[in-house]
Amino acid sequence: MSDSRDAVYMARALYLARKGRYTTDPNPRVGCVLVKNEVIVGEGWHVKAGCGHAEVEALKNTTDAKGATAYVTLEPCSHYGRTPPCCDALIHAGISRVVVAMQDPNPRVSGSGLARLKAAGIEVSCGVLQEEALRLNRGFIKRMTEQRPFVRSKLAMSLDGRTAMASGESKWITSAEARADVQRLRAESSAILTGINTVLADDPALNARIDDAVLQPIRVVLDSRLNMPLTAQMAKLPGRSLILTCSPDEQKQQALQQAGFEVHQLAANNGRLDLQAVMAFLSRQHINELLVEAGAVLNGALLDEGLIDEYVIYMASCILGDQGRGLFNVPGLQQMADKKQLQLRDVRQVGPDLKLTYTPA
Numbered sequence: 001m002s003d004s005r006d007a008v009y010m011a012r013a014l015y016l017a018r019k020g021r022y023t024t025d026p027n028p029r030v031g032c033v034l035v036k037n038e039v040i041v042g043e044g045w046h047v048k049a050g051c052g053h054a055e056v057e058a059l060k061n062t063t064d065a066k067g068a069t070a071y072v073t074l075e076p077c078s079h080y081g082r083t084p085p086c087c088d089a090l091i092h093a094g095i096s097r098v099v100v101a102m103q104d105p106n107p108r109v110s111g112s113g114l115a116r117l118k119a120a121g122i123e124v125s126c127g128v129l130q131e132e133a134l135r136l137n138r139g140f141i142k143r144m145t146e147q148r149p150f151v152r153s154k155l156a157m158s159l160d161g162r163t164a165m166a167s168g169e170s171k172w173i174t175s176a177e178a179r180a181d182v183q184r185l186r187a188e189s190s191a192i193l194t195g196i197n198t199v200l201a202d203d204p205a206l207n208a209r210i211d212d213a214v215l216q217p218i219r220v221v222l223d224s225r226l227n228m229p230l231t232a233q234m235a236k237l238p239g240r241s242l243i244l245t246c247s248p249d250e251q252k253q254q255a256l257q258q259a260g261f262e263v264h265q266l267a268a269n270n271g272r273l274d275l276q277a278v279m280a281f282l283s284r285q286h287i288n289e290l291l292v293e294a295g296a297v298l299n300g301a302l303l304d305e306g307l308i309d310e311y312v313i314y315m316a317s318c319i320l321g322d323q324g325r326g327l328f329n330v331p332g333l334q335q336m337a338d339k340k341q342l343q344l345r346d347v348r349q350v351g352p353d354l355k356l357t358y359t360p361a
Contacts, residue, residue, distance in 0.1 A: 003128075005038070006071070006099050006125070006128050007128060007129055009033050009035050009040070009069075009071040009099070010033075010071050010073070010099060010101055010128045010129045011129060011132075012031075012033050012040070012043075012071070013031040013032055013033045013054075013071045013072060013073050013101070014031060014073050014101070014129060014132050014133065014136060015031065016031030016032070016033070016043055016044070016045040016054070017029045017030050017031030017045055017046070017054070017073045017136055018031075018136065019031070019045050019047075020045050020046050020047055020048070021136075021187075021188050022187045022188060022208075022210075022212055022213065022214040022215065023047055023048045023213060023214065023215045024046050024047070024048055024049065024215075025049070025190045025215055025286070025287075025288060026049060026140075026190065026286035026287070026288060027046060027048075027049045027140075028046075028074055028104075028137040028140040028288075029045075029046065029073075029136050029137055030045065030046045030053060030054040030072065030073050030074045031043075031044070031045040031046075031054050031072075031073050032044050032045070032054035032055045032057070032058040032070060032071065032072045032073075033058065033070070033071040034058050034059070034062055034065055034068045034069070034070055034071075034095075035068060035069045035071065036064060036065075036067060036068040036069070041062045041064045041065070041068060042058040042059060042060075042061045042062030042064075042065065042068075043058055043061060044056070044057025044058030044059070044060065044061055045057065048215065053076075053077065053086050054072065054073070054086075055070060055072055055076055055086040055089055055090055056086060056089050058070070059089055059090075059093050065093040065094060065095060066093065066094035066095075067094060067095075067096045068093075068094075068096065069095070069096065069097040069098070069099060070090055070095050070097070070098045070099070071099045071128075072098065072099070072100050072101070073100075073101045073102070073133050073136065074100070074101065074102060074104055074133065074137065075100050075102065075103045075104040075109060075110070075111075075113045075114055075126070076090060076098065076100075076113045076117070077104070077109050077113055078109055078112045078113040078115075078116050085113075085116075086113070087113050087116045087117055090117065090122070091116075091117070091120045091122065095122060096122060096123065097122065097123040097124075097125070098114075098117050098122055098123070098124050098125075099124075099125045099126075099128055100114065100124070100125065100126045100127075100128070101126075101127070101128055101129050101130055101132070101133035102126070102127070102130045102133040102134060103126060105140070105141045105144040105145050106144050107144070114126060137288075138150045138289075138309075139190065139287075139288030139289035139290075140288045142288070142309070143283050143286070143287070143288050147280060147283045148279040148280060148282070148283045148307075149190065149191070149279065149282050149283060149287045149288055149289060149290040150288065150289050150290065150309050150310075151279070151290045151292060151302070151307055151308050151309050151310075152185070152189070152289065152290070152291050152292065152308070152309065152310040152311070152312060153291075153292040153294075153299055153302065153308045153310070153311050153312070154182060154185055154291060154292065154293055154312050154313075154314075155299070155311065155312070155313045155314070155327055156170075156173050156174045156178070156313070156314045156316065157173065157313060157314070157315055157316070157327055158173055158315075158316055158318045158319055158320040158324065159315065159316070159317060159318065159319050160319050160320060160321070160322070160324070161326060161327060162319075162320035162321070162324030162325060162326065163295070163296070163324070163325050163326065163327055164320070164324060164325040165320055165321075165323070165324055165325070166323040166324060166325065168201055168325070173314075173316045173318065173320075174314045174316045174353050175316065175350070175351035175352050175353050176351065177350050177351025177352075177353070178314045178316070178350045178351055178353040178355070181314075181350050181355065182314070183208055183209050183210050184208075184210060185291055185312065186206075186207070186208035186209075186217060186291060187208035187210050187212065187214045187217075188289060189208075189217045189289045189290065189291035190217060190218065190286075190287040190288045190289050190290065191217050191218040191219070191220050191282065191285075191287045191289075191290050191291070192206045192217045192218075192219055192220065192290075192291045192292075192293055193220045193221075193222070193282075193290055193291065193292045193293070193294065194206065194220070194221055194222070194292070194293050194294045194298070195221070195222050195223075195294045195295060195297065195298040196221060196222065196223040196224075196225075196227050196228060197295055197297065197298075198293070198294055198295050198298075199221055199223075199228065199229075199232060199234075200227065200229070201295075203229075203232060203233055204233075204234070204293070205233055205234055205237060206219040206234055206293070207219075207237060207239075216238065216239045217239075217291070218239065218240045218241075218242060218285070218287065219234050219237075219239070219240065219241040219242065220242045220244065220282065220290075221234075221241070221242070221243050221244070222244050222245075222273050222278065222298065223243050223244065223245050223247075224245060224246050224247060224268070224271070224272045224273050225245070225247050226243070226245050226247045226249055226252040226253065226256065226263075228243055228256055228261065230255060230256065230259040231259075232259075235256075235259050235260035235261050236260060240262060241260065241261050241262065242261070242262045242263075242264060242285075243256055243261045243262065243263045243264070244264050244266055244273060244278055244281065245263060245264070245265055245266070245273070246265065246266060246267065246268035246271075246272065246273050246274075247265070248265065253265070264281065266278060266281055272301075275301060275302060275305050275307055276305070276307075279307060292308070295325075296325060296326055296327060296328055296329040297329045299327060299328050299329075300328040300329035300330040301329075303328055303330060303340055304330055304332060306360065308360070309359065309360075310345075310357065310358070310359050311342065311356075311357070311358040311359070312355065312356070312357055313327075313355075313356040313357075313358065314350065314353050314354070314355055314356075315353060315354045315355075315356060316352075316353050317352055317353065340360075341360075341361035342358040342359065342360060342361055343358060343359050343360070343361045344356065344357070344358055345357045345358060345359055
């Protein structure tokens, strides 16, 4: 089959994979299309951990798999986890060719799935629409290859770069449309990270409020001195609420655990949590994509340590004045040579606001 036809069917598989973007954590998002005589005879995608993988779901949805080509957005697994190996399912179904967008970065799988298919006499092609597949699962890839999550910081600001009035009042800078878009960012994320100062000021819920089915993100608060109020609303919500601290105060830890929090003591750096240790810990919690919703201090510290992979900035058509609060607190920036350079990746309008996406240069 021509490369162009392969790309068409892989694009369909990627579309199916995106259907799991709110539910598959900690697993990757994967889609599969079965094609025979240039006709799609079966489709499937991975819905959530513990359910059938995309290849198995596609095979369930066809009675005519023998001799078909399978288009899969990620290398079929070759090991037993919660479900049997997808390689074996494709082999037993009589699939004659497998086209894969990208190799699985999981060391337990990487390359072995493709090798098993080839050993069974199946023709294998890899790399079709690879860039799209990489972007779809960049959090899973980052966790597997670098042992930390993909970190995205969400920020909202006025035209003059202010996040709040000098008093701290910030509701609402952006429009209802922009705030609804943020809910979709939350839904795509494995976890939402904030600092204790934001909790003390706003008592946020840090949950995703959308109409689609969603696996709610884990809530994570950096609280070096364990100042979290026992009455904070997030402790009463379903799902996990984590407090990461460097305080050894066992009495406070126990009180917070009884209130519904998980408390984890990590390494310190100059009296505050070591942010590198935080990222390594979150990776061990199987967090693929981390959304940061925090103030200038935490955002500045993450910027300074190079731990943000992407910035999503909502810019509202208003001015808050020079007494308002800024986006980043980075005391070390004294000269132009010290500036942090970003690269603009995307601009779009959301309601009356602009949504700007940047990555580190």
